[in-house]
Amino acid sequence: MDDRYNPAEIEPRIQKSWRDSQAFAVREDPAREKFYCLCMFPYPSGRLHMGHVRNYTIGDVIARYQRMLGKNVLQPMGWDAFGLPAENAAIENNVPPARWTRSNIDYMRGQLQRLGFGYDWSREIATCDPSYYRWEQWFFTQLYARDLVYRKTAVVNWDPIDQTVLANEQVIDGRGWRSGALVERREIPQWFVRITAYADELLAGLDQLTGWPEAVKTMQRNWIGRSEGLLVRFALADGQGDLEIYTTRPDTLLGVTYMAVAPEHPVARRAAEHNADVATFISSCAQVATSEAVLEKLEKRGLPLGVFARHPLTGDLLPVWVANFVLMSYGTGAVMSVPGHDQRDYEFAKVYHLPIRQVVFPSDGSPVNIDQEAYTEKGVLGNSGQYDGLSFAAAFDAIATRLAEVGRAERQVQYRLRDWLVSRQRYWGCPIPVVYGEDQQLVAEAPERLPVVLPEDVAWQGVSSPLLGMPEFLNTHIPGTDLPGRRETDTFDTFFESSWYYARFCCPDSNDAMVDARARYWMPVDIYIGGIEHAVLHLLYARFFHKLMRDAGLAVVDEPFTRLLTQGMVCKETYFREGEYGKKTYFNPSAVEVETDEKGRAVVARLATDGLPVEIGPVEKMSKSKNNGIDPQTLIERYGADTVRLYTMFAAPPEQSLEWSDAAVEGASRFLRGLWRLVREHTGGGPIAPRPEILSGDLQTLRRRVHETIVKVTDDIARRYKFNTAIAAVMELVNALQRTVGDDEATRTVRQEGLETCVLLLSPIVPHVTEVLWEVLGHPAGSVLDAGWPVADPQALIRAEIDLVVQVNGKKRTSIRVAADVDAAAIEAAARADPDVCRHLEGKTVRKVVFIPGRLVNIVAT
């Protein structure tokens, strides 16, 4: 054994031994319990970032722990390889997206191996490989046959200069990021998958997901947004049919004072034909990006259309307005406005001096003032004629019944969830397997003609998809005929690939089926680990896709992910200088030196190159724009993978954000060096005898701590997923072992037991150094992986005495040591006899004594 801990020598050697023995390759074995541990696969952006390191370390710790429990553990890795950054690289550096992506994959695979993650690399998947995406093309044709996909127009962000569709992130302050042109909203035909057909099941399924965080389930429930309401038709006074709206508050119907429609609504368009002001207003609304966050923050504006709708109960004429805050993509694209009881309608009515009518009053009769804001609570009706005095539920029923009688409304369950728009006007994605005939007739590809292979050897001209200029791709014939056809050039949303990769990992080499029988053994995923930012979109699409596969006979369980662990972001402080016009230039933390005062407070930060001060900014998520990323590669080279893994797990619990500190990494390294030294000094003393029967009090206490640590760490890893406190507990045990001096047989034997325990408990977290230390402690090389998780000895956990806190009036005054089995009366007597307690009770009368077994005694006195 080397005198000094040398990760640069140990880690490559251990990693090679894992590769040579294929230590992490797994096969189905019905005789053994399986465990499928999955981390969200990365987009191959070029290099791993700290978020990846954190995500994959969490997964690896869980996988290795489960393996030590004796389970057959599947932990695969792959690449979410299609996406926008590859196209940007192609445009900027003139390198084909396929080549850029594959070289990134090669580099990042090497980084993952250098971190020692126990993946079954024989199952590696890249979603840009035709052997992968052919199956989602096949599945799409199945969905098409089952009428679960359809084509319909939808609004996109359009860059009028680059003549291309922009992603929301490519729209900055309403302008295209490359061209700087004001973006326009434009409607084009798109492909949709009917996720709304599964809305109820997706909602109900959340109740079964007991292993998911409540926050994620709540977000998905709200996203699906099931509501029960009325679909009401207001007759248009110009005889041009009905204006249809949806409301969940029919009780407020008598408070409607106007109607509002989206700028894209047919009623608004019709009005624009003979009203230039309306036409101008509508086109000004179209010069705004499509994202909901942008639309909702707009100043609320509108214009009367000169059209009137008839109130279905009173017959009153209500003015119809066009308003920029009504979304065409939500509901019917029109709303009934009740300014008395809806805050948005209220604000709009105030601006345009529209009447405000109160028709709901607090049910307890308390007064309410709608001079300042709308009253949005449910209550009892007033100013509503025959409906006065009815509660919300009664009014809902009465009004719904009445409107149904006159043919003006039906009850309807509605969802906020919209169908999934899966087509993208981009090159670097999976081609949608559809052919258009000369008359625009539409035919799905035949299975025997799949995959439709995306040409990879492409040249970029401008910014639009190179497929548009490739006749060899475009020109084909209609499946099963000799008729000429033209291929669809849209590709799938990359969420399409990431919605089923977990199933493909079970059988990545299957040539005959999308998913084969092996998936029955491995699915569902036992724990899925990834960023909280995927709480809704990816995780909802994946649940949906899994149900589609189930209904196609490709899965037997209802939900793909039994447990979900959502990790927080990795953050770092920012440093910048402000230039002219407040423009900030950010400096990487590695280029900045921070001076502190005598208490360690940061006083000033200076740029290393010029020695001049820089501003210290807030702690934010590591990002390119803030230039506050720390490259994991540098740290791995300097400290080794085990130190980086240990620090990452120690700095914060997985679900919280983690603030990166290079100095604290040094501390993690110090701990491993100390452990190494302790084992070396211990094993230098010769062989160990079997455990002696009689131990001194101190050694008994030490041994109890060893076994208490097993209990604590097991609970932290298995139940709580709190690796930081698990590590802290092992650190405390190591400190205790370090303080235990002596070379007698009893001491050495307990210390051996303690060190073996530390090595086993740490081995999922720092697998390289523990493998070496396990061998040094007298075990066969390479055996720590399957050494078995330690089990606490119940005998060793028994305590003869316990410490109790004594409080007077809720404040701690002292603590007393008592026998573990002593009764409450004796404890109270002991507490009241304590001089510190007596002093605080002087001149007071004891009113009550609260006794919490095993914890404390609180004497209440006045």
Add this chain to the structure above:
RNA sequence: GCCGGGCUGGCGGAAUUGGUAGACGCGCUCGACUCAAAAUCGAGUUUCGAAAGAAGUGUGGGUUCGAGUCCCUCGCCCGGCACCA
């Protein structure tokens, strides 16, 4: 704007079921070893106070013998909002 989450020493965090606030680590201060430095080891480190003690978990209030934890109020920060992945 809507939905979800967070806020505890100089810093990261701990306190698991309403029961000792600050475990563990970083940083810092002092000391040992050294010609010196690194490494290592020892002591200390929430604030105020000589001490006794008092105050203290973003703000203000409430419930309780007892609140970081439960309830209400306000503030700030972060994630998502359907074409970033």
